[in-house]
Amino acid sequence: MVRRAAPNFRVIAMIVASAMLMENIDATVLATALPTMARDFGVGAPAMSIALTSYLLSLAIFIPASGRMADSFGSRTVFRSAIAVFVVGSILCALAPTLSFLVLARLLQGIGGAMMMPVGRLVLMRSVDRKDMVSAMSWLLVPALIGPIVGPPLGGFIVTYLDWRWIFYINVPIGIIGMIFVSIYIDEVKGKASGPFDTIGFILSGISLGSLLFGFEMSSHEGEGAFSIFLIAIGLLFGIAYLRHARKHPSPIMDFSLMKVPSFGTSVIAGSLTRITQGAQPFLLPLLFQIGFGLSAAAAGQIIIATALGALAMKPMAKFVFRRLGFRRSLILNGILGTIGYGLCAAFRPDWPMPLVFIVLVLSAFFLSFQFTAYNTIAYDEISKERMSSATSFYTTFQQLMLSLGICIGALALHGSMALSGTETPALGDFSAAFIVVTIISITATFWNLRFSPTAGEEITGYKAKQTKGAVAES
Template sequence: MTDPSTIKRYLPWLVATALFMEQLDATIVNTAIPSIAASLQVTPLSLKSVVTSYILGLAVGIPLSGWMADRFGTRRVFFIAITVFTIASVLCGLSLDAQMMTAARLLQGLGGAMMMPVGRLAIVRTFPKNELLGAMNFVIIPALIGPLLGPTVGGLIVHWTSWRVIFFVNVPVGLGALYLVWKHMPDYQGHERRPLDVLGLLLFSSGTAILSWLLEVFGEHSLDLLTAGLLLALSVGLLGAYAWHALRIRHPLLRLTLFKVRTFRISVAGGFLTRLGVGGLPFLLPLLYQLGLGLPAWQSGLLMMPAALAAMGMKMFAPRLLARFGYRNILTANTVCIGLTIAMFMLVGPGTPFYVIVAISLAQGFFNSLQFSSMNTLAYADIEPGDSSMASTMSSSFQQLSMSFGLAAGSIVTAWFLGPVAQDNREAVAQALHHGFATLAALTLLSSGIFWRLRSNDGDSISRGQVKAKEAEPVTSEGV
């Protein structure tokens, strides 16, 4: 039996490594699409399924992860997830046509879907609440830097070698992660063997998959407005049917009654709205740097690095800040800071000194990292140990939806404000993107209001190690 202190030492590294693989792979392919299309002798547009199939795999697999972890144990499920992800990565690199690539990416998404919630569940069950912030704060860093590094790393690999190397780099990382799983991954199982909610899985996964795919391809000319509207209505109908179903059975796939826990409800709802603003930045910033400032792709990628460095440096300050000011003050004030930082990109245009851009990016990375560390740990502040698996699955499911909405928000805003603007007109492009930053900043500022509903002592069990007395909370119709 592995010593508990050894597990605590290695588990955050293990989960962070797996999460980095999953987050990096979600974005690294985008810059390689033209090279992949040329190699497979298809048009770049026809490879949209390569990107969306990964999203679909995540949307379908995440709701199932909690049940599998409870039934088969966290070690076995996490081991299988990394194995599937690594094998799928090899299959992607060996793909001979677009169909094989799409199928391999779907399999890769299913593997990635199991890694994130099961890894988070292992962290929550291993660390007591007064140590959870430090562990989660460490694990969340890859989730922040992965999407920032993905386009840059993908572009450099394609420029220097072959697009296939993008997928093969996962092999040594995956093998190392498998060794750590076997040596240091704790094996937690559910206290009772609940049956799999097959109907709920079909309803929720289908609705989520359709909605995620629709948001991913939103704005493409190949999808007419009527078809998009029908698909949206279908996805909403399926999700509504799931909600009706879940409230009427004993063991639903996702227990919606968990939203009666106020801190969990506010964390999920606030995070969902915050990501609408933050999620658009990966679309707008590269356009600003390359089209608005006329920088080459590699310089544009380097300008994304300060945010990643600030996110890594933040982990030294977050526990002390939350212990000093509490979750309510931090989340309400920090969300405003994020909105103001997004708005500051409106000052960036042709001729703006690089040190100004770097300073804004550093602030953005710091505030974003503090925000997500706070939201992700607050979700478990008042969750009973027996509900941690369900909370992890639900939190991951709604985070995936919020990521899709955030990406869609960025795409919509970009398309709306750029319109017919000539891409060689830097001033016009920069001005159009400035309107986009203003829109995303306003959305983020609005989300701050959700966190005002927290109480001053919410989250103290995590930030200060204080156990809050049980409160009788009346059930109302608000915010579920």
């Protein structure tokens, strides 16, 4: 059988993006169905939160190991297997007769999800020419932005008109088609193992990341403040233990020496700060429109669709802007515009014209979507092929962690403002305070964006080549 040679980069990007969209929608659609599932299982609705946190646990444990798995067995094999595990886990979730069975199925599903995120990005990095990387990353970013928007209304539709088990069954045909396309269009690439598998690091990082993710998640729940602080403290202690261990291991499961690579380290830090806003917005905006504005869940969802439209509008323009401005200037300018745009949410009031609210959200999402495309691309500019798998798992781990931290900070800021004002229900002023807090944190990414080299990513964008031609013409 002759394999197709050099498929269009959009085909590869869309294969990876479709798998990630399946995962993102699954993660968000479930929250809508939890009350109905609780009734079927004969438990209280709060008990169903374990169905969400069990998935997070799998992510935290297995994301760091994904790069090593891809090096050992090949990126195509691991990516295809990850989709298969996710689909099998989805089927078991749909068949679950009890909550305990569902939790075990979600743990299995999370193993597949943990491998899909970083290995999918690795597949793209290994399959796409550098000149097409910006456009490919623009396509890849879409699922992360659309999933949280499409998920809740889709979940409401399924619960209302079908059965909650279809939430998991819809993953089956998508996953099967995805595995077929992976087999046809994606080549097998293996990396070189640099040393023995870091078993102790795997355990330490799993406990640390799992505790941190759980802690951040619990912080947004009423009455879970003390437990959240305990989990975060455990996560930090095991994180310190891991860092001490990693200094001595020849091939640590999370290689912090990658932070010494200028473009990668700067992208991780600046991107992490900016993701505080990205994580907080899906939590704060629906609450603002439903509690602060008094809108129905359906009406609030229609407004928040603006963020998905803004992200999609950005996609065809990223490469052109990078070619004109370069990465450094683009990151500085768009980072400020996008963060301030979301900061304007603090000024939203019910008497604002809804079209104006919609336009602000579209523009804010446009600029921040552009920003994440830039970070996700420039991060790997100076990473060698040998370290690419370690870099993708490292980057994805921090991406997931900071999105959860964004929810945590948004929730803490909201509750802190409510405590100061002595109210039990958040008022418009409390939402304003929360938006301002996350915006101030994210805007500090500008100082890190200034540290990028003016010629960063020149091979990817052709920015320097264009400037050089201009200089020759002038002479």
